Amino acid sequence: MAAQRKTVTLLEVNSTIRNMKLPAKGVLVSRAAEITQELQQGVPKPFKAVISVHFGDGHAMGMKPITFIRQVMAACFYPELLDSEQLPDDVRSRAKIQLQKCDGGSIGSYCDSSGLLHVRQSVSRYIERRDGGVPCDPGDIYITGGAQRALQLVLKMLVHSEGHSKTGVLVPVPSYIRFNNAVEEQGGVMLPYHLSEEQSWELEIEELQRALRTARGQKCSPRVLYVINPGNPTGQVQSRKSIEEVIRFAAEEKLFLMADEVYQDNVFGDDCEFLSYKKVLFEMGPEYFHSVELTSFNSISKGFAGECGFRCGYLEFVNLDPQVRRYAQQVNSVECCPPTPGQIILDTLMNPPLPGEPSYPSFTAERQASLDTLAHNARLAERTLNSVPGISYVPVQAAMYCFPRIHMPSRAVQRAQAQGLAPDLFYCLRLLEETGVAAGPGSDLGQREGTHHIRFCILIPTEKLQVVLSSLKSFHLKFTQEFS
Amino acid sequence: MAAQRKTVTLLEVNSTIRNMKLPAKGVLVSRAAEITQELQQGVPKPFKAVISVHFGDGHAMGMKPITFIRQVMAACFYPELLDSEQLPDDVRSRAKIQLQKCDGGSIGSYCDSSGLLHVRQSVSRYIERRDGGVPCDPGDIYITGGAQRALQLVLKMLVHSEGHSKTGVLVPVPSYIRFNNAVEEQGGVMLPYHLSEEQSWELEIEELQRALRTARGQKCSPRVLYVINPGNPTGQVQSRKSIEEVIRFAAEEKLFLMADEVYQDNVFGDDCEFLSYKKVLFEMGPEYFHSVELTSFNSISKGFAGECGFRCGYLEFVNLDPQVRRYAQQVNSVECCPPTPGQIILDTLMNPPLPGEPSYPSFTAERQASLDTLAHNARLAERTLNSVPGISYVPVQAAMYCFPRIHMPSRAVQRAQAQGLAPDLFYCLRLLEETGVAAGPGSDLGQREGTHHIRFCILIPTEKLQVVLSSLKSFHLKFTQEFS
Ligand SMILES: Cc1ncc(COP(=O)(O)O)c(C=O)c1O
Ligand SMILES: Cc1ncc(COP(=O)(O)O)c(C=O)c1O
Numbered sequence: 005m006a007a008q009r010k011t012v013t014l015l016e017v018n019s020t021i022r023n024m025k026l027p028a029k030g031v032l033v034s035r036a037a038e039i040t041q042e043l044q045q046g047v048p049k050p051f052k053a054v055i056s057v058h059f060g061d062g063h064a065m066g067m068k069p070i071t072f073i074r075q076v077m078a079a080c081f082y083p084e085l086l087d088s089e090q091l092p093d094d095v096r097s098r099a100k101i102q103l104q105k106c107d108g109g110s111i112g113s114y115c116d117s118s119g120l121l122h123v124r125q126s127v128s129r130y131i132e133r134r135d136g137g138v139p140c141d142p143g144d145i146y147i148t149g150g151a152q153r154a155l156q157l158v159l160k161m162l163v164h165s166e167g168h169s170k171t172g173v174l175v176p177v178p179s180y181i182r183f184n185n186a187v188e189e190q191g192g193v194m195l196p197y198h199l200s201e202e203q204s205w206e207l208e209i210e211e212l213q214r215a216l217r218t219a220r221g222q223k224c225s226p227r228v229l230y231v232i233n234p235g236n237p238t239g240q241v242q243s244r245k246s247i248e249e250v251i252r253f254a255a256e257e258k259l260f261l262m263a264d265e266v267y268q269d270n271v272f273g274d275d276c277e278f279l280s281y282k283k284v285l286f287e288m289g290p291e292y293f294h295s296v297e298l299t300s301f302n303s304i305s306k307g308f309a310g311e312c313g314f315r316c317g318y319l320e321f322v323n324l325d326p327q328v329r330r331y332a333q334q335v336n337s338v339e340c341c342p343p344t345p346g347q348i349i350l351d352t353l354m355n356p357p358l359p360g361e362p363s364y365p366s367f368t369a370e371r372q373a374s375l376d377t378l379a380h381n382a383r384l385a386e387r388t389l390n391s392v393p394g395i396s397y398v399p400v401q402a403a404m405y406c407f408p409r410i411h412m413p414s415r416a417v418q419r420a421q422a423q424g425l426a427p428d429l430f431y432c433l434r435l436l437e438e439t440g441v442a443a444g445p446g447s448d449l450g451q452r453e454g455t456h457h458i459r460f461c462i463l464i465p466t467e468k469l470q471v472v473l474s475s476l477k478s479f480h481l482k483f484t485q486e487f488s
Numbered sequence: 489m490a491a492q493r494k495t496v497t498l499l500e501v502n503s504t505i506r507n508m509k510l511p512a513k514g515v516l517v518s519r520a521a522e523i524t525q526e527l528q529q530g531v532p533k534p535f536k537a538v539i540s541v542h543f544g545d546g547h548a549m550g551m552k553p554i555t556f557i558r559q560v561m562a563a564c565f566y567p568e569l570l571d572s573e574q575l576p577d578d579v580r581s582r583a584k585i586q587l588q589k590c591d592g593g594s595i596g597s598y599c600d601s602s603g604l605l606h607v608r609q610s611v612s613r614y615i616e617r618r619d620g621g622v623p624c625d626p627g628d629i630y631i632t633g634g635a636q637r638a639l640q641l642v643l644k645m646l647v648h649s650e651g652h653s654k655t656g657v658l659v660p661v662p663s664y665i666r667f668n669n670a671v672e673e674q675g676g677v678m679l680p681y682h683l684s685e686e687q688s689w690e691l692e693i694e695e696l697q698r699a700l701r702t703a704r705g706q707k708c709s710p711r712v713l714y715v716i717n718p719g720n721p722t723g724q725v726q727s728r729k730s731i732e733e734v735i736r737f738a739a740e741e742k743l744f745l746m747a748d749e750v751y752q753d754n755v756f757g758d759d760c761e762f763l764s765y766k767k768v769l770f771e772m773g774p775e776y777f778h779s780v781e782l783t784s785f786n787s788i789s790k791g792f793a794g795e796c797g798f799r800c801g802y803l804e805f806v807n808l809d810p811q812v813r814r815y816a817q818q819v820n821s822v823e824c825c826p827p828t829p830g831q832i833i834l835d836t837l838m839n840p841p842l843p844g845e846p847s848y849p850s851f852t853a854e855r856q857a858s859l860d861t862l863a864h865n866a867r868l869a870e871r872t873l874n875s876v877p878g879i880s881y882v883p884v885q886a887a888m889y890c891f892p893r894i895h896m897p898s899r900a901v902q903r904a905q906a907q908g909l910a911p912d913l914f915y916c917l918r919l920l921e922e923t924g925v926a927a928g929p930g931s932d933l934g935q936r937e938g939t940h941h942i943r944f945c946i947l948i949p950t951e952k953l954q955v956v957l958s959s960l961k962s963f964h965l966k967f968t969q970e971f972s
Contacts, residue, residue: 010809011742011781016711017815018648019675061598064591082555082562082939088574105547112795114545149633149799152824158675163532164502184821189644258495297495313828315633331501334510338669340636343827344797404829440665450499
């Protein structure tokens with residue numbers, strides 16, 4: 005036996021895994037961590053702290069949790085608090101009910117692989133209210149450890165890399181990167197369709213058609229269409245007409261629709277409103293409603309609560325073949341079960357305090373404050389970004405990101421290429437070094453050839469956003485000057 | 489467009505998924521739920537409640553959580569409790585530290601995909617203490633949403649179903665069923681090796697050799713050896729000699745070792761002790777320690793805390809090729825991140841209260857009570873099971889299950905077969921209908937052809953176990969009579 009000789013070398017790693025693209029942003033994230041350490045060690049820098057806005061995580065940036073939710077959770081964890089004066093009455097009665105629904109009265113017990121039954125029921129009633137009465141069966145709801153896991157579950161079932169008929173998945177450009185990684189992980193073929201930045205990031209049907217045609221050359225069989233509405237990173241909200249077109253396209257081309265609607269509660273643009281794919285599908289009549297296969301996704305990580313760390317999301321299947329559903333159940337059960345704390349938070353969000361209950365005023369005020377901050381921040385960002393020469397920006401209507409286009413001097417592009425870096429990553433790294441702001445490069449999310457973007461999160465305390473925006477503005481002017 | 493015609497029918501489902509075997513126990517679990525409903529509706533039955541012991545979940549059956557852990561969690565969720573007299577000092581200072589380590593001071597923020605850094609550090613120090621100083625690098629620790637996810641992560645990397653060289657995985661019989669499902673999900677080839685019931689469920693090297701030889705005929709390339717120690721469902725604890733033999737076998741045959749050690753804290757047998765694969769590997773000298781690739785697994789679902797619902801486990805890589813590790817990181821990051829509450833519980837378990845701290849006495853007493861119940865229950869089970877003619881039983885030394893062998897009259901076997909049921913599932917269904925006890929059939933876990941077993945969990949309150957045992961005893965006698 006030769007020491008040091010490994011059994012598993014790179015060659016033995018599953019080839020679909022080996023073919024995955026690593027997000028380039030990794031370099032940036034590591035560098036941000038190093039800089040934080042350097043600051044702690046007293047290394048002088050032109051800024052006091054790193055501000056990480058390359059991901060959508062309000063809590064990490066100082067947004068406050070919703071008190072009611074956290075109080076319910078505290079009592080569920082430590083039931084002696086059920087008798088404590090320190091918690092409002094409605095919190096205690098809520099927590100009692102939650103505990104009664106858990107096996108053995110403990111949130112520490114396993115639950116069914118598709119989630120706690122009462123939570124699935126709450127979700128289905130919530131969806132019915134949201135969609136003005138369109139029926140929703142709790143049996144079609146699967147609760148998962150985050151929306152990302154729900155996306156993975158569906159891909160696992162439908163996408164494969166066997167033989168000549170690899171599964172083709174239509175994905176937007178730009179997109180939510182972990183979705184793309186999940187497609188790669190399953191060995192699927194990505195069929196990118198570009199959203200139109202010129203048309204305020206709209207989804208254009210001709211572009212979907214073009215993308216589908218390219219599949220023919222790729223020995224793959226296109227089967228899934230992924231849409232993100234409201235958009236990440238674009239912040240665009242689809243109109244009813246646009247959703248109808250997409251549904252008709254899916255019906256004609258026999259595509260399984262995956263509608264990622266995790267930002268449904270983060271819509272703040274004037275004259276726009278979130279319409280679920282399911283509601284629109286229903287209103288298109290039985291011919292569509294009983295045939296088009298749709299799965300939609302939601303998450304407690306987004307909305308006004310932003311509870312990312314608890315990992316809880318859900319999906320709803322519409323029109324899934326019952327035989328196929330059996331397998332969904334099965335694949336899901338391999339994972340054991342979703343974490344309970346997130347499920348109880350989800351249940352609480354689906355059943356907020358009612359008028360007259362002690363926690364109603366604070367809950368309502370905190371929810372509004374979170375949504376107001378987001379809307380306010382979006383306007384603030386728009387004003388600043390529109391005032392910077394060399395940055396063009398489509399104002400966002402929803403979600404929690406800005407995705408401005410950065411016009412980079414060609415000397416800067418050359419310098420980046422000489423260093424083997426995507427130009428916008430080069431830009432982001434410089435921005436980080438000089439201002440402490442960690443934004444994400446558009447090249448990770450996808451963008452039209454030759455264009456460059458950055459993405460940053462705006463669901464952060466307004467004071468921090470002001471620092472981000474002014475840092476970006478002065479950095480951009482300096483950067484442009486340096487490379488002109 | 490023809491209504492009702494589905495895009496995704498069974499034929500389009502990923503074939504590795506379609507080939508997965510559903511655990512037969514599903515029927516039993518649904519029937520148990522129905523019976524519970526019937527009881528609630530007042531349908532008369534010869535018992536008052538269903539007792540579900542087909543899985544290993546103490547909390548579900550009424551075991552109490554460890555107060556200290558739950559108090560720390562309550563304060564992390566609702567930081568106003570940090571100033572509350574209702575919580576001991578050490579709880580509050582622990583919670584403060586935990587919150588400081590979370591981004592933005594909130595446990596609601598995302599963390600690194602491999603887990604919170606301070607938790608990985610705690611785990612590595614814990615492992616060093618456990619193994620008498622064998623070094624452990626926090627960079628080799630990945631925290632996951634349950635040990636099941638850690639197992640899936642490793643399988644995802646190493647197991648594939650491409651072309652002729654499907655990956656072969658040596659799995660024990662009987663085994664932990666979700667592991668087998670995870671292998672199937674990846675399209676790997678199962679290479680079963682039988683544990684020897686005659687030798688108190690020992691792992692015999694000749695049997696591993698035999699299993700490996702069968703791989704030759706199966707167009708697969710055996711690469712992974714999965715061991716469970718302490719055993720589920722066998723409750724057997726491997727001796728140093730046995731572990732050494734397995735390690736030598738893995739070294740000679742160039743197998744990647746997956747050591748599932750989730751029951752490491754549940755050892756109660758006389759004269760037996762848990763030895764980690766890593767410690768034994770280390771003590772076999774550098775020739776082995778620097779070459780054999782090993783991953784070991786642990787979980788907060790087991791041990792004395794039994795916090796299953798929070799979904800937290802971890803793995804430690806030993807000798808993983810650094811290039812391969814990069815991919816592990818990547819596959820892991822597709823999942824986003826493990827849930828924070830479970831991580832904080834894990835951290836608290838790795839750093840229990842110290843003598844002199846206010847919570848030390850209660851924590852220590854509660855831990856001991858949980859472990860004592862388990863040991864006491866094991867003796868109780870042994871006494872009863874050994875007194876039933878037609879049941880033979882190898883006493884367990886560890887974990888939390890009994891796995892007695894049921895000698896079924898041949899007429900009972902025929903009746904089961906006529907109904908298309910595995911004989912032991914038939915037995916379990918009858919046991920459920922007549923006594924309300926839901927135990928799991930051995931056919932799901934694997935057993936030697938022609939033998940029949942049932943598995944039930946013994947980490948439950950002793951009063952409940954008494955009901956289980958006496959129900960089983962009288963049922964078995966009646967059943968045997970009926971079919972003789
Ligand atoms: C479009 C989109 N879908 C899904 C997710 C995943 O959310 P979760 O935290 O629930 O996994 C995100 C997270 O950023 C997202 O942006
Ligand atoms: C042998 C074994 N490994 C792993 C697990 C999974 O544990 P977790 O709850 O951490 O996913 C179990 C659960 O029963 C088990 O018995």
